Amino acid sequence: MAEPLLAIDGLVKRFGGLIATDNLSLDVRTGEIHALIGPNGAGKTTLVAQLMGQLPSDAGRIVFDGNDITRLPTHRRVGAGLARSFQITSVLRDFTALDNVALAVQAHQGHSFRFWRPARHDSALRDPALVILEQLGLGARADTLAANLSYGEQRQLEIAMALAGDPRLLLLDEPMAGMGPDESARMVAFLQRLKGKRTILLIEHDMDAVFALADRITVLVYGRAIATGAPAEIRANPEVRKAYLGEEHADA
Amino acid sequence: MLDVNALRNPRVMITLLLLIAAVLVPFFAGNFLVSFGSRIIIWTIAAISLNVILGYGGMVSFGHAAYLGIGGYAVGIMAHHGINSGFLQWPVAMLASALWALAVGALSMRTRGVYFIMITLAFAQLIYFVGVGLEAYGGDDGLTIYKRSEFAGILSLKNRATFYWTCFVLMLGVxxxxxxxxxxxxxxxxxxxxxxxxxxxxxxxxxxxxxLTAFTLAGAMCGLAGALLANQTDFISPAMMHWTASGDLIVIVVLGGMGTLFGPLYGAIAFFVLEESLKPLIDWVRPGWGDYWRLLFGPLLVMVALYARGGLDSLFERAARPRHG
Structure with missing residues (x-):
């Protein structure tokens, strides 16, 4: 088997006495959508922050494309090809939708110690940003302030910003969080189109979405992976059913 | 690039008229007004530099007058030792301010919010007391500058109008x-x-x-304002970097409109015109009380904070928009 794109080995994060990530090991293979599920407080968002370098890890290793990135600062990891979206919408509220994505594009075009040419007239930034906005159905909203977008649109913008740098591994932290059923369905359809083209670590509570999208699923409970496998295996795994799927899916 | 339609925007109109009037000041105004205008322009430059980090960068530096002081002292100290060339003095003033800003910034960037404010204030106080302690350069009493910066005969800053226009052109550049x-x-x-x-x-x-880069650039810009201020008053003293001067700069930026291009100009004009008019007004109502002009200025500022969040700039913009209900 080929080298995994992302290999997490024995990763640990402690907050005082609480262990949020408990000796976690996990692989993400190139091209797959790998879903990470688990009850609230399982440490999913903590793991994303550790992968991005926003939270330092206490022990363990993160290897991305063969390189140890455990101690790299966030911007170097982004440079290597990681990108994330946020569970709690985190866009630049007083920038337009287009500005938001253009900044994400800009982050991938070398340093920004460029003091003279106006960025808002720079087609090297605007054109790719507009393409991504249109992919997410936000083309008509390009010049709207992010703060004035509807909640669902802000969630889409969130994904657009993560996609803008053409990342090799996309960490999506509950992209469907708080969305209505229609919006959710559209987001699932969008992610479906990315399937096979992008490598995604998908954190999601919506089980229908997870089973529709994922090639493999890892179940996280109290910071440790209790099972990894294809959707059918996870569905059949008695330990998983007990720990997590239990009540909801027992009758499914 | 000038769009004729832009002239219909009152903000653009007001700014253009202000600038045109400002160019002409030395032709029709007396000595007092020309000096007064120079002072406003110099403080505008300082306020623009603060606006870069405060208005656009969200960094509430409560020690910005330190760079005014460093710039001023660089000129004053060099003049004291007979180095009068502005070609040397002004770059040194800017460089010294930039270096100090780099050091202060590097340490204070680790903090946010109130802590950032306190650290920048603390560093400014440090520089203030260094100034007080510089006995060789007048200590608390300050130092008179007997010769203004010289520019190899190209410019004579002794001439009030020349000095004014020099400041004006520099302001446009900034x-x-x-x-x-x-x-x-x-x-x-x-x-x-x-x-x-x-x-x-x-x-x-x-x-x-x-x-940090923005912080350092702002320091250099404010150092230039300091060099100009020292030339304008022919004098340097620790008072120019007292924490109240840093406060005045914040007031000017907020009053004019944070994060707007011309806000610092509006703010500086409003600030100094109010200062000069409230003093005699209060003195007239109650002789001897003129120095307490801030008693009236304070409530005005509160009104701006409550009713014109974007400062004067937003008032002009509001005037530009047609009213609907």
Missing amino acids: FYLCHRLVQSRFGMVLQGSKSNDLRMRALGFPTTRYR
Whole structure:
């Protein structure tokens, strides 16, 4: 088997006495959508922050494309090809939708110690940003302030910003969080189109979405992976059913 | 690039008229007004530099007068030792201010919010007391500058009007620099970091570097204002970097409109015109009380904070929009 794109080995994060990530090991293979599920407080968002370098890890290793990135600062990891979206919408509220994505594009075009040419007239930034906005159905909203977008649109913008740098591994932290059923369905359809083209670590509570999208699923409970496998295996795994799927899916 | 339609915008009109009137001041105004105008222009330059980091970068530096002082002392000390060339004095003033800003910035960038305010204030106080302790250069009493900066006979800053126009041209230059800066990629990162630093970092921007660079550039810009101020008053003293001067600069920026290009100009004009008119007004009502002009200025500021959040700039913009209900 080929080298995994992302290999997490024995990763640990402690907050005082609480262990949020408990000796976690996990692989993400190139091209797959790998879903990470688990009850609230399982440490999913903590793991994303550790992968991005926003939270330092206490022990363990993160290897991305063969390189140890455990101690790299966030911007170097982004440079290597990681990108994330946020569970709690985190866009630049007083920038337009287009500005938001253009900044994400800009982050991938070398340093920004460029003091003279106006960025808002720079087609090297605007054109790719507009393409991504249109992919997410936000083309008509390009010049709207992010703060004035509807909640669902802000969630889409969130994904657009993560996609803008053409990342090799996309960490999506509950992209469907708080969305209505229609919006959710559209987001699932969008992610479906990315399937096979992008490598995604998908954190999601919506089980229908997870089973529709994922090639493999890892179940996280109290910071440790209790099972990894294809959707059918996870569905059949008695330990998983007990720990997590239990009540909801027992009758499914 | 000038759009004729832009002239219909009252903000643009007001600014243009102000600038045209400002160019003409030395032709029709007396000595007092020309000096007064120079003072406003110099403080505008200082306020533009603060606006870069406070208005566009969201960094509440409560020690910005320190760079005014460093710039001024650089000129004063060099003049004291017989080095009068402005070609040397002014770059040294800017460089010294930039270096101090770099040091202060590097340490204070680790903090946010109130802590950032307190640390920048503490460093400014440190510089203030260094000034007080410089007995060789007058200590608390300050130092008179007997010769203004010399520019190899090209400019004579002794001439009031020449000095005024020099300041004016420099102000226009600083405005243009600021305009380019905030629109550039660098400026977008700076403003993005003010809006949502966490997200900017997640996007891959090491934002601290950019913020620190802005902080240092602002220091250099304010150092230039300090060099001008020393020439204007022919005098330097620790008072020019007292914390109240830093407060005045913040007031000017907030009053004019944070994060707007011309806000610092509006703010400086309003601030000094109010100072000069409230003093005699109070003296007239109650002789001897003129120095307490801030008693009236304070409530005015509160009104701006409550009813005109964007400062004077937003008032002009509001006037520009047609009213609907």
